[in-house]
Amino acid sequence: MASALTEKLSRLVKQIRGQARITEANVQDMLREVRMALLEADVALPVVRDFIARVKDKALGQEVVGSLTPGQALVGIIHRELAATMGEGVADVNLATQPPAVILMAGLQGAGKTTTTAKLAKWLIERRKKKVLTVSGDVYRPAAIEQLRTVTKQAGAEWFPSSPDQKPLDIARAALDHARKHYFDVLIVDTAGRLAIDEAMMQEIRALHAELKPVETLFVVDAMQGQDAVNTARAFKEALPLTGIVLTKLDGDSRGGAALSVRAVTGAPIKFAGVSEKIDGLELFDAERHAGRILGMGDIVALVEQVTAGVDLQQAQKLAAKVKSGGFDLEDFLEQIRQMKKMGGLSSLLDKLPAQLAAKAGDADLDRAEKDIRRKEGIICSMTPEERRRPELIKASRKRRIAAGAGVQVQEVNRLLKEFEQMQAMMKKMKGGGLMKMMKRLGG
Ligand code: GDP
Numbered sequence: 001m002a003s004a005l006t007e008k009l010s011r012l013v014k015q016i017r018g019q020a021r022i023t024e025a026n027v028q029d030m031l032r033e034v035r036m037a038l039l040e041a042d043v044a045l046p047v048v049r050d051f052i053a054r055v056k057d058k059a060l061g062q063e064v065v066g067s068l069t070p071g072q073a074l075v076g077i078i079h080r081e082l083a084a085t086m087g088e089g090v091a092d093v094n095l096a097t098q099p100p101a102v103i104l105m106a107g108l109q110g111a112g113k114t115t116t117t118a119k120l121a122k123w124l125i126e127r128r129k130k131k132v133l134t135v136s137g138d139v140y141r142p143a144a145i146e147q148l149r150t151v152t153k154q155a156g157a158e159w160f161p162s163s164p165d166q167k168p169l170d171i172a173r174a175a176l177d178h179a180r181k182h183y184f185d186v187l188i189v190d191t192a193g194r195l196a197i198d199e200a201m202m203q204e205i206r207a208l209h210a211e212l213k214p215v216e217t218l219f220v221v222d223a224m225q226g227q228d229a230v231n232t233a234r235a236f237k238e239a240l241p242l243t244g245i246v247l248t249k250l251d252g253d254s255r256g257g258a259a260l261s262v263r264a265v266t267g268a269p270i271k272f273a274g275v276s277e278k279i280d281g282l283e284l285f286d287a288e289r290h291a292g293r294i295l296g297m298g299d300i301v302a303l304v305e306q307v308t309a310g311v312d313l314q315q316a317q318k319l320a321a322k323v324k325s326g327g328f329d330l331e332d333f334l335e336q337i338r339q340m341k342k343m344g345g346l347s348s349l350l351d352k353l354p355a356q357l358a359a360k361a362g363d364a365d366l367d368r369a370e371k372d373i374r375r376k377e378g379i380i381c382s383m384t385p386e387e388r389r390r391p392e393l394i395k396a397s398r399k400r401r402i403a404a405g406a407g408v409q410v411q412e413v414n415r416l417l418k419e420f421e422q423m424q425a426m427m428k429k430m431k432g433g434g435l436m437k438m439m440k441r442l443g444g
Contacts, residue, residue, distance in 0.1 A: 008037035009295050027059045027074070034078065041257035042226035047085065047264040055081050075295070082291035086263050090286045091271040093120075094243065095128070097215040100179040100187045104212060106205055106236055107220035109193035112248035112274055114144060116220050117190040118151030119274065119282035120246075125156055130185035135160040135175035137168040137208060138192040148190050154279045158184070168192070168204055172212055189214070197232060202239040209240055218271065220246045221262060229258040230265050237266040247285065248274030259290060330388040333420050334380040337373055378406040379416050391417060 012033055031052050038048045058077045095101040103120070105113045117134055124130040134152045138144035142164050152159040160178055162171040172189060179187040189212060194201045209217060219242045221229045236242060245266065247259055250273045263270050270285040380388060382405030387393055394402070394417060403410045 008040070009034070012037065024060060027056070030074065031056055031059070038257065038260070042230075042261070043257035044227070044230050044261040044265060047261050050264070051081060051085055051260070054084075079288075079291050079295055082260070082294060083287040085260050086290060087269045087285065087287035089288070090284050091244065091269045092284065093124070093128075093271060094215055095130070095186065100133070100176070100184045101216070102176065102212045102214040103186060103188045103216040103218060104205075104209060104214040105188065105190050105218055105220055106240060106242070107193055108197075108222075108232055109195050111193060111220045111222045112246075113193060113220045114148050114190050115151060115277070116218075116246050116248060116272070116274060116282065117148060117188050118155040118157070119279055120272070121152060121157035121186075121188055122155035122279055123272075123282050124186055131183065132157040132186045132188065133160055133175065133179045133182075133184040134158070134188045134190065135171060136162055136190045137171050138190065139164045139166060139168055139171070140192050144190075144192070151279065169207055169211055172208055176212060197235045202235070206239055214243075216243045216271075217241060218244045218246050219266065219268065220248060221258065223247045223250050223258045226258060227261075230261040233262045233266050237268070242266055242268040244268055244271035246270075246272040246274065246282075250290075251275045251281070259294075328424050330380055330383065330391050330420060331385070333423065334377065334388070337377050337380070375406070375408060375412065376416055379403075379408060379413055382406040391420060 012030065034055070035048055035052050038051065039045070043051075055077055058081070059074055093103075105117055107113050114136070121132040121134055124132050132155075134148060134155075134157055136145045136148040138148075139162070145162055145164070149159050149161075160175040162175075168191070175187060175189065178184075189208065191205055191208060192201065217240055219233060219236050219240075221233060223229070225232070233245070245262055245268050247262070247270055250259075259270060270287070273283050273285045273290070275281045275283055379402060382402045383394070387398065387402075394413075399410050399413045403413050406413075
C-alpha cells in the first residue's frame with residue numbers, strides 16, 4: 001500500500017531510528033510529526049489524539065528513555081499502538097450459530113459489497129469448507145443482481161435468484177428458507193447501497209437485520225475514501241449493530257488512515273481486507289501486519305520470524321552467560337557473524353522490506369555490506385584460537401600477519417578490532433539479562 005501516510009511514516013521511522021538518545025523534548029517533536037502525518041492521512045482527530053496520548057505515555061516511561069536502542073523502542077511502541085488501534089491479532093469470521101449462518105453486507109454503492117460477497121463466498125468454501133448461498137436484495141439496480149449472479153458463479157457458490165419487482169424483505173425470507181431446506185452453512189445477503197447516506201436505505205437494512213438476525217453484519221468500506229469513510233461508518237454504526245468491517249481496495253493508492261479511524265469510530269473489528277479486484281483478493285485482516293505496512297516497515301512479522309528462526313536460542317543463552325562473566329571474545333564475534341549469514345544474509349532480509357525502502361538501501365550498499373561481513377569473517381579466521389580469545393595479544397606484527405592471511409589492509413584489521421571492542425563494551429553494559437531481553441523482544 002503506497003500511501004501518503006506510509007511514505008511520511010517511513011521517513012519518520014528512519015529518522016527516529018537514527019536517534020542515539022531520546023529525550024522528553026525530542027519525543028515531543030517526533031510525536032508532533034506523527035500527529036501531522038496521521039491528520040494529513042485523514043485519520044479522525046479524536047483517534048489521533050487518543051493514539052498520540054497512548055504513545056506518549058509509554059514513550060516517556062522506562063521503555064524508551066534509558067533504553068539502549070531508544071529509537072527502535074519508540075518505533076516499536078508506535079507500531080504496537082497502531083496495531084492496537086486497528087484491532088488485536090487476526091480477526092476471524094463468526095459462524096457460531098445454528099446453520100445457516102447469515103452474513104449481512106452493508107455499505108455505500110461502489111464500496112465493493114457485491115465483489116466482497118463473492119470473495120467471501122469463495123473464502124468460506126475454500127478455507128472453512130462451507131456450503132454457501134448468496135442473494136441480492138438490491139431491487140433498485142437489476143444490473144446489481146446480475147453482477148452478483150456472475151461473481152457468485154466465479155466463486156463456485158450458489159446464487160439465489162431475486163428480481164426488481166420483489167420487496168427486499170420477501171427476498172430475504174425466501175432465501176433464508178431455501179438455505180434452511182437445502183442445508184446451506186452460510187447465506188450471504190448483499191444489499192442495496194446508495195451513493196450517500198439516506199434514511200430510506202437505513203430503514204430498509206434495519207428491517208432486513210431484524211428479519212434475518214445475522215450472526216455477522218459486515219460494513220464494507222472503500223479504504224480510499226479517507227475521511228468520508230469515517231462519516232459513513234459512523235452513520236451505519238448508528239443504524240445497525242455492526243459486527244465487523246471489510247476494508248476494500250487496500251491494494252489501491254489508499255491514504256491508509258481509514259483503517260485507523262473506522263475501527264475507532266465504530267468499535268467493530270476490521271475482519272477482512274480486499275486486496276485486489278479478483279475473486280480471491282480477500283484476506284483476513286491482520287492489524288499487526290497492516291500497522292507494519294503503514295509504517296513502511298514491510299512485512300515485519302515475516303522478517304522477525306526469519307530472524308528468530310535463524311538464531312539458535314541455545315547459542316544465544318551461551319553467549320549471554322559469557323557476556324555476564326566478561327568472557328565475550330572474538331570467537332563469539334565470529335559466531336555472531338555466522339549467525340547473520342545463517343539468517344540468509346542481508347539481501348534476503350532486505351527482500352522483506354517495502355520496495356521503496358529496499359530501493360533506497362540500493363544494491364551497491366547491500367553488496368558492500370555483504371562483502372564487509374565476508375571480510376570480517378576472513379580476518380577472524382586468520383587469527384589463531386589464542387588471538388581470538390585474547391585480542392589484546394594482537395599487536396603490530398600479528399596484525400600484519402592476519403591482514404596478509406585474510407588478503408586485506410592492516411587498517412581493516414584495526415577497524416574490526418575496534419568494532420569488537422565497542423561491541424564488548426556495549427554487551428558488558430547490557431549484561432546477560434539485557435541480551436536475553438533483546439532476543440525475547442525480537443521473538444515477541
Ligand atoms: P458495490 O456497489 O458496493 O456492490 O461495489 P462493487 O462490488 O460493484 O465494487 C465496485 C468496484 O470496486 C468494482 O469495480 C470492483 O471490482 C472494485 N473493487 C471491489 N473490491 C476491490 C478491492 O479490494 N480492490 C480493488 N482494486 N478493487 C475492488
